[in-house]
Amino acid sequence: MKEIVKERDNTHFRQTRLDDLVEYYRPFSADGRNAEYIPALGKIDAKQLGICVTGSDQTMMKSGDWDVPFTLQSISKVISFIAACLTRGIPYVLDRVDAEPTGDAFNSIIRLEMHKPGKPFNPMINAGALTIASMLPGDSARDKIETLYALIEKMIGKRPVINEDVFRSEWETAHRNRALAYYLKETGFLEAGVEKTLEVYLKQCAMEGNTEDIAMIGMILANDGYHPFSHEQIIPKDVARLTKALMLTCGMYNASGKFAAFVGVPAKSGVSGGIMCAVPASFKRKEPFQHGCGIGIYGPAIDEYGNSLTGGMLLKQLAQEWDLSIF
Amino acid sequence: MKEIVKERDNTHFRQTRLDDLVEYYRPFSADGRNAEYIPALGKIDAKQLGICVTGSDQTMMKSGDWDVPFTLQSISKVISFIAACLTRGIPYVLDRVDAEPTGDAFNSIIRLEMHKPGKPFNPMINAGALTIASMLPGDSARDKIETLYALIEKMIGKRPVINEDVFRSEWETAHRNRALAYYLKETGFLEAGVEKTLEVYLKQCAMEGNTEDIAMIGMILANDGYHPFSHEQIIPKDVARLTKALMLTCGMYNASGKFAAFVGVPAKSGVSGGIMCAVPASFKRKEPFQHGCGIGIYGPAIDEYGNSLTGGMLLKQLAQEWDLSIF
Amino acid sequence: MKEIVKERDNTHFRQTRLDDLVEYYRPFSADGRNAEYIPALGKIDAKQLGICVTGSDQTMMKSGDWDVPFTLQSISKVISFIAACLTRGIPYVLDRVDAEPTGDAFNSIIRLEMHKPGKPFNPMINAGALTIASMLPGDSARDKIETLYALIEKMIGKRPVINEDVFRSEWETAHRNRALAYYLKETGFLEAGVEKTLEVYLKQCAMEGNTEDIAMIGMILANDGYHPFSHEQIIPKDVARLTKALMLTCGMYNASGKFAAFVGVPAKSGVSGGIMCAVPASFKRKEPFQHGCGIGIYGPAIDEYGNSLTGGMLLKQLAQEWDLSIF
Amino acid sequence: MKEIVKERDNTHFRQTRLDDLVEYYRPFSADGRNAEYIPALGKIDAKQLGICVTGSDQTMMKSGDWDVPFTLQSISKVISFIAACLTRGIPYVLDRVDAEPTGDAFNSIIRLEMHKPGKPFNPMINAGALTIASMLPGDSARDKIETLYALIEKMIGKRPVINEDVFRSEWETAHRNRALAYYLKETGFLEAGVEKTLEVYLKQCAMEGNTEDIAMIGMILANDGYHPFSHEQIIPKDVARLTKALMLTCGMYNASGKFAAFVGVPAKSGVSGGIMCAVPASFKRKEPFQHGCGIGIYGPAIDEYGNSLTGGMLLKQLAQEWDLSIF
Known part of the structure; x- marks a missing residue:
């Protein structure tokens, strides 16, 4: 240098x-x-x-x-966390997702089993982000995603575009995320259906900026x-x-x-x-x-x-x- | 309120x-x-x-x-970490102790076995603090402790006193810390003997302020x-x-x-x-x-x-x- | 007594x-x-x-x-393991499922993540039984199940009946098994699709005897x-x-x-x-x-x-x- | 062949x-x-x-x-387990050491922390064998070892010899076993002192046959x-x-x-x-x-x-x- x-x-x-x-x-x-x-x-x-x-x-x-332009991937976890807090309130959100770092890989599932009752450790790892995606307001995946679009528009003045190629690609290979989502479904930390939640989560990941x-x-x-x-x-x-x-x-x-x-x-x-x-x-x-x-x-x-x-x-x-x- | x-x-x-x-x-x-x-x-x-x-x-x-006055206990980990960095340099210290939060209890041993080669995750948990205590300069426990005393004196203008009751009490019941220290000894993350390291660590914990x-x-x-x-x-x-x-x-x-x-x-x-x-x-x-x-x-x-x-x-x-x- | x-x-x-x-x-x-x-x-x-x-x-x-009559549940794991060995051969089967006891609960997922590359420890826990179900011969769930029926008929002289109530009940609440199956899919230890494998697995569990x-x-x-x-x-x-x-x-x-x-x-x-x-x-x-x-x-x-x-x-x-x- | x-x-x-x-x-x-x-x-x-x-x-x-002649090492765990059952009775022994296989390495410590209250899973892994060694009758290491000698003499007609070289060698490098023993001491699954228990354990390992x-x-x-x-x-x-x-x-x-x-x-x-x-x-x-x-x-x-x-x-x-x- x-x-x-x-x-x-x-x-x-x-x-x-x-x-x-x-x-x-x-x-x-x-x-x-x-x-x-x-x-x-x-x-x-x-x-x-x-x-x-x-x-x-x-x-x-x-x-x-x-x-x-690139797909936001995990950066979108910040936006969905904010959106969840705005619509559900901080206490509701933190009742369902903790705020502790873990030292584990982003897609780790171990801690969900080791620490009963399986509450995700924080919203920045996949488990927590799936729980957050599931609690966004709206019955459909479209409505939930819309909450994110609206928040982003307020911040940057335009609605994001979904990279459909990336979304398709992730959707078809999302085995680990599906495993996490089903695990969370069983322990009660997923408020929407697994497929709907995955659609929201993978679409938010595929938003471009x-x-x-x-x-x-x-x-x-x-x-x-x-x-x-x-x-x-x-x-x-x-x-x-x-x-x-x-x-x-x-x-x-x-x-x-x-x-x-x-x-x-x-x-x-x-x-x-x-x-x-x-x-x-x-x-x-x-x-x-x-x-x-x-x-x-x-x-x-x-x-x-x-x-x-x-x-x-x-x-x-x-x-x-x-x-x-x-x- | x-x-x-x-x-x-x-x-x-x-x-x-x-x-x-x-x-x-x-x-x-x-x-x-x-x-x-x-x-x-x-x-x-x-x-x-x-x-x-x-x-x-x-x-x-x-x-x-x-x-x-109260015994500093884990607050002393901050002081010993600083002392180690001052005397060994940051790269030396971080080669032997990582800087990642864990989400585990302070006395947890699991992660040392799960993550080879058993490098402690950070200097604020017991495993990391023991490694830090072992690398303080000096051959004897007394010398190592002296490094901490000198640093504290520079900061607050007086040398700390050891609460001997608390030290004795902890020394006799330090089974879990001994377990951690021997584990670290085996994996090579303890630079001094186990008993010497424990003496330093438990004395630093028993310093009053x-x-x-x-x-x-x-x-x-x-x-x-x-x-x-x-x-x-x-x-x-x-x-x-x-x-x-x-x-x-x-x-x-x-x-x-x-x-x-x-x-x-x-x-x-x-x-x-x-x-x-x-x-x-x-x-x-x-x-x-x-x-x-x-x-x-x-x-x-x-x-x-x-x-x-x-x-x-x-x-x-x-x-x-x-x-x-x-x- | x-x-x-x-x-x-x-x-x-x-x-x-x-x-x-x-x-x-x-x-x-x-x-x-x-x-x-x-x-x-x-x-x-x-x-x-x-x-x-x-x-x-x-x-x-x-x-x-x-x-x-009762549903066989995990007893069926013995039958499907035998069927897999009969049709695939012991080496093929043990390449994909180990033969070691674990000390963990039957539906545990921890070990799949802790022990790379995620090979199930034995065919008697759910993870292993799902892998076994996926390797039964046949393209459809029906064909795979048929292999089990045929083996059972040879042994007890009659084909088992599926308890549809139990199957439906398990199918709808099989979140943990789906989590395991998707995890196995990601690590390459599932040879068929997740839904197909689950259909086989849950039907074998619902066979009555x-x-x-x-x-x-x-x-x-x-x-x-x-x-x-x-x-x-x-x-x-x-x-x-x-x-x-x-x-x-x-x-x-x-x-x-x-x-x-x-x-x-x-x-x-x-x-x-x-x-x-x-x-x-x-x-x-x-x-x-x-x-x-x-x-x-x-x-x-x-x-x-x-x-x-x-x-x-x-x-x-x-x-x-x-x-x-x-x- | x-x-x-x-x-x-x-x-x-x-x-x-x-x-x-x-x-x-x-x-x-x-x-x-x-x-x-x-x-x-x-x-x-x-x-x-x-x-x-x-x-x-x-x-x-x-x-x-x-x-x-070779040192018995873990084979001695069988003998000490029998000796403990003979002197303490099966219920006493199994209250303190379980009888379940684990799938973990012989010197693993993870399970002691994961499964409260830290009861060793079986007497054939090191953790369990240390607990067993600690409960052999007698106050001194010599007395405890003598119980093993007497049992062996009854079975093979002669008293075993300790390989002092191997004993010394293991004693000085027994960091992992000391870690296990101190861990067990803390959780209450060690009935004798750590050093005494280790002496018994490492001497039984160094018995020749x-x-x-x-x-x-x-x-x-x-x-x-x-x-x-x-x-x-x-x-x-x-x-x-x-x-x-x-x-x-x-x-x-x-x-x-x-x-x-x-x-x-x-x-x-x-x-x-x-x-x-x-x-x-x-x-x-x-x-x-x-x-x-x-x-x-x-x-x-x-x-x-x-x-x-x-x-x-x-x-x-x-x-x-x-x-x-x-x-």
């Missing part, structure tokens, strides 16, 4: 620096691999890397493949649910804070602890290579990051935990240079 | 409010129990509740049993290792941030996630009823908490997770009133 | 003794409970208790509710697969022995070890209250049990492990009086 | 056949490895293979390295505890049967199920390469095995489960040729 020049304090140099870093980290994608267990994701160009940073003060920085979209959602969370552009409180403060706490403790699969330690911002990743960060305001930082920002990353080569490899490297570097940590 | 009047923005009323809250929560100790598995802790008056808040700006608030002492340490951590009174950088910034991240994700046993969600500050509890919090500076708060503070709590009635019951209730209320959450 | 007169060595007194024992143990059903998780089983009269003993020498003893029917199957197994009445080798000797070994080590759920210790005969139970025993020939016994026998038991009140409570008590007593243990 | 001539029915040819088989299987030791985790065992010549078969009718066959010695013990068990040479009932019949049942379900570590399936005799192995079998009388066999026998095997190259590799191959072949299975 010696060859990379030091950050300079103005917009032009900051953009140049960001571009340099994106190009610097892009080749490391060779050490990762696409999420091949979802066939449709296996074909994607792993060398892609893009970022969008959206400041609470409306400054915006973009670099690389920032505008490539780009880094600008998720940076915007991250920025709203950074602002405790207040949208600084539309001047609207979209998410109640207590829901926004609870969501950020869950992102920090559980958002990066079973590397969440290391991510908290070395990046230190609430973040949620998806196996398609997205990372959504909410960076709350802090004195410690220089402008323009002092008032908080949202960061969206896209880099489809993932590491052993399921997190974007190059995206994580880029974030770790930026966290140091821009002093992003909340700690 | 309706009968409690709203907080008012000046010192006198803030103190009155704190005193009221301490007295309000004190009787809830009846719903907890002392940590009876350590015989010497079983005799302590469970109704005690005390707090000290030490601001980075040298303001200080104290209430209730703030000056009662009061809420003022731990509030001071919390305040230094809140300031990224910088001591605002002595103007000395006692702990490097990267170590301080890593420590706070671990406190947030793993510091409150297997209720860490819920604590992050509803209190939202890096904290470490001990079964003797102490809680040490590091509250980083934040715009969002009003003075005098804007520039960060340390909070020390003592309430020996503990809940099912091993955390101070009344201390946790008091903290949750203060976090709301004073807007302490880092999220 | 003092009031019960000692067994005497002739047919009449042996029958009287058996009748006395059945009546003696019948009231203990009050300490058990029906398998209420299968709604259709919840309604059955728990005080029923019946037995049929079929000797290799064609002697037969019956007592109590010996002729009440009475104690005479299962005593006959047990007797054929006791004779290493040779039918002493029809003089036909229905099951190859190696398959029969393997089956008996699996019954002994894994046949009584997670009480198999205690059953081996205190009864000591290869046996398979079902949650509907049936127990099928294969008692190999032994010198040690007096006539008429010297040449081996099959024993069928029916007592629908089950214990905490899922085994017939009164049936188990009766068997334990008979094992002592008749010296049935193979050890 | 085609080149090996068929067994013939007389003593001479039987001996020749046995010698041929020992030489045939000896070279397969190259696929195994010594139990190197016990340093003193690592040096032993892995190509050794020996067998002794002792018939209830006093016929005896020996071949290969039958007279090489050869194949003739263990064949004799196996033969007595085969005869339900009756010594056909001394005409003495050394072990009560119920203890002998319980012991054989435990050997069959749990005696070959987590390959016990496969061993029951393909050999089918109660057996106990040790990591030093010994296997002790008790073959009860059976009609099905030809003379001289009809009246039961004991078999002692020694082959120090062990397989992945900890069982003698060549010993297991030899036994499997003999089980087929001599029709040894109890099923």
Whole structure:
């Protein structure tokens, strides 16, 4: 990294620096691999890397493949959790899904059997996300999904598109998620039918966005649910804070602890290579990051935990240079 | 809680409010129990509740049993982790102890067997703390403990006293910790002998302090290792941030996630009823908490997770009133 | 038990003794409970208790509710395992299902995740039985079931009837079995579709028989697969022995070890209250049990492990009086 | 194996056949490895293979390295279990150690934590054997060991010798066993001190014998505890049967199920390469095995489960040729 020049304090140099870093980290994608267990994701160009940073003060920085649409995958768990809290209330939701990190893989089923009565440990692992999907309002999968669409539209000003290829691909290979859903059905932690819940869950995973979209959602969370552009409180403060706490403790699969330690911002990743960060305001930082920002990353080569490899490297570097940590 | 009047923005009323809250929560100790598995802790008056808040700006608030000395127990894990990082370096330490929350009880052994090669998941559970104790510099237990004493003296200006009764009591009943230590010895994650390591670990647990002492340490951590009174950088910034991240994700046993969600500050509890919090500076708060503070709590009635019951209730209320959450 | 007169060595007194024992143990059903998780089983009269003993020498003893038809439930796992070995060969079968007892509950899923690559531990737990059901020959569920019908007809001279009420009842509440099946599908240990496999599995569980029917199957197994009445080798000797070994080590759920210790005969139970025993020939016994026998038991009140409570008590007593243990 | 001539029915040819088989299987030791985790065992010549078969009718066959002394290791668990039953009674013993196979490795600790209150699953795994060692009569380790010596002397006519090298070697590296013992101490399943219990346990493991010695013990068990040479009932019949049942379900570590399936005799192995079998009388066999026998095997190259590799191959072949299975 010696060859990379030091950050300079103005917009032009900051953009140049960001571009340099994106190009610097892009080749490391060779050490990762696409999420091949979802066939449709296996074909994607792993060398892609893009970022969008959206400041609470409306400054915006973009670099690389920032505008490539990708499926949100597990990032959607944040949105569905918020939607469940908005419609059911926090106590109802936390009665059915706990808020504890686990140290287990995202699709683990062991803990459901080991810890009676099988309440999912948190909404950021698949078991918890299925329970959340099942409790969204509405009788049909369409109605439940609509709740998510409406919330997203409020936040980013447009309705998401479902990538039908990815949805089909996941639907047909969702054996492990079906196993989890049936297990939850038996223990009483699924409020809708298994197939309906899976349709909601897999469609939410297949919703497309780009880094600008998720940076915007991250920025709203950074602002405790207040949208600084539309001047609207979209998410109640207590829901926004609870969501950020869950992102920090559980958002990066079973590397969440290391991510908290070395990046230190609430973040949620998806196996398609997205990372959504909410960076709350802090004195410690220089402008323009002092008032908080949202960061969206896209880099489809993932590491052993399921997190974007190059995206994580880029974030770790930026966290140091821009002093992003909340700690 | 309706009968409690709203907080008012000046010192006198803030103190009155704190005193009221301490007295309000004190009787809830009846719903907890002392940590009876350590015989010497079983005799302590469970109704005690005390707090000290030490601001980075040298303001200080104290209430209730703030000056009662208690054994630090698991709070000492924070200090020994810092000492290990200072003397061995972060990479050495994290090669031997991971930084991931587990969702398991503090004394669990399962994960050491399930996840080869048996590396402890984090330094805040017993397995990890034993590994940390074993890697402190020095050949003898005395030398290793001395490293902790020296660090504590730098932070609070005095050397801690060992409660010999508690040490003896724990030493004789430390079967589970011995089991963990021998397990770690076998898998190669213990760098010193088992008995020596246990002596260090149990002595660090038996070090006494009061809420003022731990509030001071919390305040230094809140300031990224910088001591605002002595103007000395006692702990490097990267170590301080890593420590706070671990406190947030793993510091409150297997209720860490819920604590992050509803209190939202890096904290470490001990079964003797102490809680040490590091509250980083934040715009969002009003003075005098804007520039960060340390909070020390003592309430020996503990809940099912091993955390101070009344201390946790008091903290949750203060976090709301004073807007302490880092999220 | 003092009031019960000692067994005497002739047919009449042996029958009287058996009748006395059945009546003696019948009231203990009050300490058990029906398998209420299968709604259709919840309604059955728990005080029923019946037995049929079929000797290799064609002697037969019956007592109590010996002729009440009941659904075979897990007893069918023995039959489907034999059918799979007959049609696929032992190596093919054991490549896909291991032959090790587990100590876990019959419907446990933990071990599939803990022991990569998720091969079921034995064919007597649900996970293994689902894998076995999936490998029966035939493309349709009907064809697969037909293989079982044909084998049963060869052994007892008639085709079994499916209890449609029980099948429907189990089909609608088979969430846990569906979870297991989808898990196995993902790890590659299910050779047919999930729904098809479940149809086979739940239909085999819903096949009806009475104690005479299962005593006959047990007797054929006791004779290493040779039918002493029809003089036909229905099951190859190696398959029969393997089956008996699996019954002994894994046949009584997670009480198999205690059953081996205190009864000591290869046996398979079902949650509907049936127990099928294969008692190999032994010198040690007096006539008429010297040449081996099959024993069928029916007592629908089950214990905490899922085994017939009164049936188990009766068997334990008979094992002592008749010296049935193979050890 | 085609080149090996068929067994013939007389003593001479039987001996020749046995010698041929020992030489045939000896070279397969190259696929195994010594139990190197016990340093003193690592040096032993892995190509050794020996067998002794002792018939209830006093016929005896020996071949290969039958007279090489080896440490009994886990085979001693059978003897200490019997000694505990003889001195404490079966109910007392089974109140403290269960009789269920586990499917876990011999030194596993997981199940102690997962299944409250931590009762060891069976006396053939280390956890259970430690509990058994702790309950042997006597205050000192010497007294407890003496109970084993006395029982062995009654069975084989001589007192065993402790291999001090092996004992020292195991004592110094017994970290995992110490972990188990301390865990059991905490949960109340250890009746003596940890160090005393470990001394007993590791000394019993270091007792030496050869194949003739263990064949004799196996033969007595085969005869339900009756010594056909001394005409003495050394072990009560119920203890002998319980012991054989435990050997069959749990005696070959987590390959016990496969061993029951393909050999089918109660057996106990040790990591030093010994296997002790008790073959009860059976009609099905030809003379001289009809009246039961004991078999002692020694082959120090062990397989992945900890069982003698060549010993297991030899036994499997003999089980087929001599029709040894109890099923």
